[in-house]
Amino acid sequence: MNKIPKHVGIIMDGNGRWAEERSMQRWQGHLAGAENIEPILYHAMNLGIEVLTVYALSLDNIKKRFDDEKQHLFNIFNSKLDYAKKEFHDKNIKLRFIGNLSYLPSDIRHKAKQVAQMTNNNGRGTFVMAMAYNGQDEIKRAVSEALKLGSDDFTKYMDSYDFSPVDLIIRTGVENPIITRLSDFLLWQSAYAEIYSTSIYWPDFTVAEFDLALEYYFESDRKYGAILSRKDWGGF
Ligand code: IPE
Ligand code: IPE
């Protein structure tokens, strides 16, 4: 039987190009992208995936993008968090946020904390939004916390300290389907993740595309550095 991954990460790329190709504004692509999360999330939870982490906004996006695009993104987050608070809670889904939330406007930060608290005991699965997130930044913050407290295990202080390792990363909107990149997403947690990429822009990524990614994942055979059988082994 196929082994459902425990933890899937999605790099939801291509919103801006999706909009530009339709002569729309980039923010309209972000709105379409935000609308596309829910069906994929429910599908993942129905399949028994325990954790779905989506890369919603990187710290680099916050530092390097134009203010008007960021303002639109923050407005979208704001209204989606209101929606998530009720809808995801009713569906028994736990919401978590990872990232350097101090870079977000205070209303979003406040709502994120509220939703995380409210849904903390939900048991159907965990939906993680990476906002103001970069993997290197998560590691640096955890290391400095560990040093401050005199601990020799910095992983305890990572935002994602209690998540299982990432089994599968899906990246949408790649320029070239052969070449892909992590763009500083879940660097530590993806050490042995399988990475699937597609040129389909995130707003067009469907449940069927998700299943296709899973099909490829099922075919992979992770050995974590080991050799499981040796054909040339004749014994001593
Ligand atoms: C990804 O879409 C989502 C965010 C970064 C918020 P992009 O905005 O990077 O879309 P493209 O890559 O320009 O098409
Ligand atoms: C990665 O996409 C970040 C998110 C999807 C939120 P980017 O568009 O920011 O990454 P690069 O610039 O293509 O590496």
Ligand code: MG
């Ligand atoms: Mg992009």
